[in-house]
Amino acid sequence: MRQLFTNTTTLAGLVWRRDRIQIPIWVLSLVLFTVTIAAAFPALYPPGPERQIIAQTFTNPALISMLGPAYGIDNYHLGAIMAHQMLLFTMVAVAIMNILLTIRHTRRDEELGRIEVVQSLPVGRLSNAASAMLVLSVTNVAIGLACSIGLGFLGLEGMNWVGSVFYGAALTVTGLFFAASTLLFAQLTETSRGAMAYSFGFLGLSYLLRAVGDISSEALSLISPLGLVLRAQVYVNNYFWPLGLALLGAVLLTVLAFRLNMARDLEAGFVPAKPGPSQASRFLERPLGLVIRLERTTIIGWTIGLFILGASYGSVFGDVDEFVKTSELYQQFLPNIAGATVIGQFVAMLFSLMAMMAAVPALLIMLKLSAEEKVNRTEQLLASPVPRIELMGSFLGTALVTAVIMQVVSVVGLWAGASAVVEDPFSLGSALKGALVYVPVIWVLVGLAALLIGFAPKVVNLTWLYLGYTFFAVYFGNLLKVPEWMRKLSPWGHIPNVPLEPVSPATVFTTLALSLALMGLGLYGYKKRDISG
Amino acid sequence: MAILKVNNVTKRFGHFTALDGINLEVNQGEVYGFIGPNGAGKTTTIRILLGILQATSGSAQIFGMDAWRDAVEIHKRIAYVPGEVSLWPNLTGGEVIDFFVKLRGANHRSRREELIKRFDLDPTKKCSTYSKGNRQKVALIAAFASDADLYILDEPTSGLDPLMELVFQECVQEVKSQGKSVFLSSHILSEVEKLCDRVSIIRQGKIIESGTLRELRHLTRTRVRVETAQPIPNLREVPGVHDVEEFSGGAAFQVDGEQMGEVMKHISQFGILALESSPPTLEELFMHHYKGDL
Numbered sequence: 001m002r003q004l005f006t007n008t009t010t011l012a013g014l015v016w017r018r019d020r021i022q023i024p025i026w027v028l029s030l031v032l033f034t035v036t037i038a039a040a041f042p043a044l045y046p047p048g049p050e051r052q053i054i055a056q057t058f059t060n061p062a063l064i065s066m067l068g069p070a071y072g073i074d075n076y077h078l079g080a081i082m083a084h085q086m087l088l089f090t091m092v093a094v095a096i097m098n099i100l101l102t103i104r105h106t107r108r109d110e111e112l113g114r115i116e117v118v119q120s121l122p123v124g125r126l127s128n129a130a131s132a133m134l135v136l137s138v139t140n141v142a143i144g145l146a147c148s149i150g151l152g153f154l155g156l157e158g159m160n161w162v163g164s165v166f167y168g169a170a171l172t173v174t175g176l177f178f179a180a181s182t183l184l185f186a187q188l189t190e191t192s193r194g195a196m197a198y199s200f201g202f203l204g205l206s207y208l209l210r211a212v213g214d215i216s217s218e219a220l221s222l223i224s225p226l227g228l229v230l231r232a233q234v235y236v237n238n239y240f241w242p243l244g245l246a247l248l249g250a251v252l253l254t255v256l257a258f259r260l261n262m263a264r265d266l267e268a269g270f271v272p273a274k275p276g277p278s279q280a281s282r283f284l285e286r287p288l289g290l291v292i293r294l295e296r297t298t299i300i301g302w303t304i305g306l307f308i309l310g311a312s313y314g315s316v317f318g319d320v321d322e323f324v325k326t327s328e329l330y331q332q333f334l335p336n337i338a339g340a341t342v343i344g345q346f347v348a349m350l351f352s353l354m355a356m357m358a359a360v361p362a363l364l365i366m367l368k369l370s371a372e373e374k375v376n377r378t379e380q381l382l383a384s385p386v387p388r389i390e391l392m393g394s395f396l397g398t399a400l401v402t403a404v405i406m407q408v409v410s411v412v413g414l415w416a417g418a419s420a421v422v423e424d425p426f427s428l429g430s431a432l433k434g435a436l437v438y439v440p441v442i443w444v445l446v447g448l449a450a451l452l453i454g455f456a457p458k459v460v461n462l463t464w465l466y467l468g469y470t471f472f473a474v475y476f477g478n479l480l481k482v483p484e485w486m487r488k489l490s491p492w493g494h495i496p497n498v499p500l501e502p503v504s505p506a507t508v509f510t511t512l513a514l515s516l517a518l519m520g521l522g523l524y525g526y527k528k529r530d531i532s533g
Numbered sequence: 534m535a536i537l538k539v540n541n542v543t544k545r546f547g548h549f550t551a552l553d554g555i556n557l558e559v560n561q562g563e564v565y566g567f568i569g570p571n572g573a574g575k576t577t578t579i580r581i582l583l584g585i586l587q588a589t590s591g592s593a594q595i596f597g598m599d600a601w602r603d604a605v606e607i608h609k610r611i612a613y614v615p616g617e618v619s620l621w622p623n624l625t626g627g628e629v630i631d632f633f634v635k636l637r638g639a640n641h642r643s644r645r646e647e648l649i650k651r652f653d654l655d656p657t658k659k660c661s662t663y664s665k666g667n668r669q670k671v672a673l674i675a676a677f678a679s680d681a682d683l684y685i686l687d688e689p690t691s692g693l694d695p696l697m698e699l700v701f702q703e704c705v706q707e708v709k710s711q712g713k714s715v716f717l718s719s720h721i722l723s724e725v726e727k728l729c730d731r732v733s734i735i736r737q738g739k740i741i742e743s744g745t746l747r748e749l750r751h752l753t754r755t756r757v758r759v760e761t762a763q764p765i766p767n768l769r770e771v772p773g774v775h776d777v778e779e780f781s782g783g784a785a786f787q788v789d790g791e792q793m794g795e796v797m798k799h800i801s802q803f804g805i806l807a808l809e810s811s812p813p814t815l816e817e818l819f820m821h822h823y824k825g826d827l
Contacts, residue, residue: 191623191661193622275657275659276628276657277627277628277657278656279628279631279656280628280631280632280635284632284635285632293624293628294621294624297623375619376615376619377619377620379580380615380618380619380633382583382585382608383583383585383613383615384608385638531585
């Protein structure tokens with residue numbers, strides 16, 4: 001037994017040495033995010049009857065499906081607001097961190113042949129997996145601890161030490177659970193791409209199960225690890241059992257992953273790689289065919305995923321409708337907000353969020369060009385009679401079309417989901433129009449990626465940072481009332497509440513022109529610069 | 534006729550000078566060897582030839598066209614095999630071969646099948662499951678199945694087993710016999726010795742030697758072992774003689790190429806009984822140049 005884990009701590013030292021910048025950045029940004037937002041709460045939600053009104057709006061099913069169940073509505077103190085508005089999103093961010101880091105140190109290293117080298121040294125069969133889990137466990141505990149301490153010291157109304165410890169613990173447990181599930185997926189697939197797809201698919205499924213479950217079925221939410229952890233009712237009731245269950249789940253998943261790791265050969269998986277065609281199809285003739293062939297799975301996967309996301313949100317419409325009709329509060333205090341408008345606000349928010357989701361596959365495809373260069377695969381293409389404009393244009397064109405497909409699919413999903421529960425929710429045509437307004441906005445991001453690939457290939461990942469900023473500014477902008485100029489820094493901030501308000505053609509054309517200019521510059525830069533591989 | 538011409542090319546990356554005024558000339562129908570230690574600038578040179586990097590100064594021409602400006606036109610007539618073959622993990626070897634061949638505009642089914650058989654490759658496997666040698670085979674098959682006038686090969690056999698290396702050498706001989714040219718960067722000196730008509734040696738971004746193997750050998754020392762009737766006095770003082778090792782009845786030493794005549798004249802006075810001389814191997818040449826003590 002001991003032999004299985006020989007030198008785990010030494011290997012953990014290597015993991016830490018490789019990530020000594022990345023991990024502190026994750027921890028620091030998560031903790032700072034949590035504490036600064038909490039610190040802003042007293043100004044945003046002054047005590048009094050007004051807060052109680054806000055509390056009532058938060059029992060709106062649309063918001064519950066996004067944020068999770070609202071606990072402690074009767075006495076809606078800052079702790080309850082914090083747990084309701086912030087906890088779920090922070091948990092998702094922690095889960096993403098754990099997925100990325102776990103794969104990086106397990107399946108990806110194995111794929112690159114690094115584990116083979118490590119395994120030839122006097123280390124145990126499970127030492128590598130264990131070392132990754134060790135570092136991630138410490139990281140997750142650090143995040144939880146730092147958040148607990150930060151929130152505890154803030155000592156805001158309703159945010160006592162016990163609740164703060166529970167808040168931190170919820171993050172830690174979520175992190176451990178997703179590290180463990182990712183470790184399991186890394187055993188099943190042969191490639192890091194596959195492990196990544198399974199892991200993010202699992203995270204997405206957890207979120208959706210919870211979104212639907214929180215409104216219609218408690219059991220569905222309990223199946224989802226995210227839904228389960230939220231049942232701790234942090235700052236309100238501080239139940240321990242959901243955290244205990246999730247932790248137990250994490251331990252069991254880790255043990256299972258370890259067992260599978262021992263049962264398999266190095267560099268093998270349980271989902272075997274099938275042999276493929278011995279000849280290329282007719283479509284695989286020019287770079288465009290290659291890009292489509294390479295990104296086929298990404299496009300199909302995201303198409304299905306966004307349709308389901310749209311449909312899930314659509315299915316909430318019935319409850320929103322019901323809520324508006326029966327809520328005394330709405331009728332008493334907010335007579336000017338008609339039912340249709342509440343739904344409209346919800347739809348506008350959804351459109352904005354879904355466009356951000358749709359931007360992800362488009363960016364993945366555009367940035368693939370730079371990823372290809374990093375692993376020396378563009379050199380072979382450029383050594384063939386392929387103009388650089390054609391090479392970049394193939395990735396660019398696929399990304400642009402993907403953005404359109406994603407927008408259409410998510411809105412059709414939304415419409416389909418809504419049609420199933422409400423009669424005649426909104427017209428598909430106007431919804432599609434609204435979705436297409438966001439297409440040039442997504443293209444601006446794609447254009448930015450192209451520009452960076454052309455002129456600053458080392459920092460292409462700034463595009464992701466910009467998308468993250470957009471999410472922060474637009475999404476939390478609504479909740480936290482961030483200044484208008486912060487919203488305007490993102491192209492999303494320039495689009496009015498589609499489909500509620502009309503969009504001027506000028507806005508659309510300006511955005512479109514900006515995106516085209518960025519792409520043109522990117523192509524120019526790519527044509528002129530040295531290619532590194 | 535020169536089909537590849539590099540004229541005084543310099544390439545700087547920031548403050549680092551990777552290539553410092555190099556010159557190369559490859560003629561049609563010639564197999565040209567390009568050797569040098571790791572980091573000497575071989576791959577940088579090749580990437581400039583391919584128009585992937587732009588030279589800081591100087592000119593690189595292939596088929597009389599500019600390597601940077603006319604890259605696409607040039608690439609219609611060349612085939613390239615990189616040193617580190619990186620392939621798309623989710624494509625099969627067969628798909629990659631077809632893709633590369635089609636990009637270059639050719640489509641020879643029978644030649645492709647024949648090469649796959651000769652290199653013993655399973656084209657239905659995903660590239661992620663190939664070893665380094667198998668990835669190299671994919672690139673080599675794609676190159677030799679294309680119609681090219683110039684083959685640029687960057688250490689193409691570093692992952693191949695000896696049997697496959699032989700297949701590779703046959704392929705090079707075949708394209709050479711069709712009057713095509715090959716620019717071969719290699720570390721395997723026996724391979725260069727066997728295949729190449731002319732050789733350039735690059736070191737720290739500078740070409741330090743160019744010419745046929747015979748010419749290069751002439752510039753270096755020949756190993757001589759001689760037995761004489763009388764002992765040769767003061768052999769160490771004779772100009773051009775190095776590394777003397779005396780034994781009873783004779784001596785072994787090295788002679789500078791250009792001093793050979795004089796040295797022979799000198800030792801013949803002492804009654805030569807037996808004489809062996811061996812030309813330097815490319816390996817000795819290589820070592821000689823790399824240690825930088827020319």
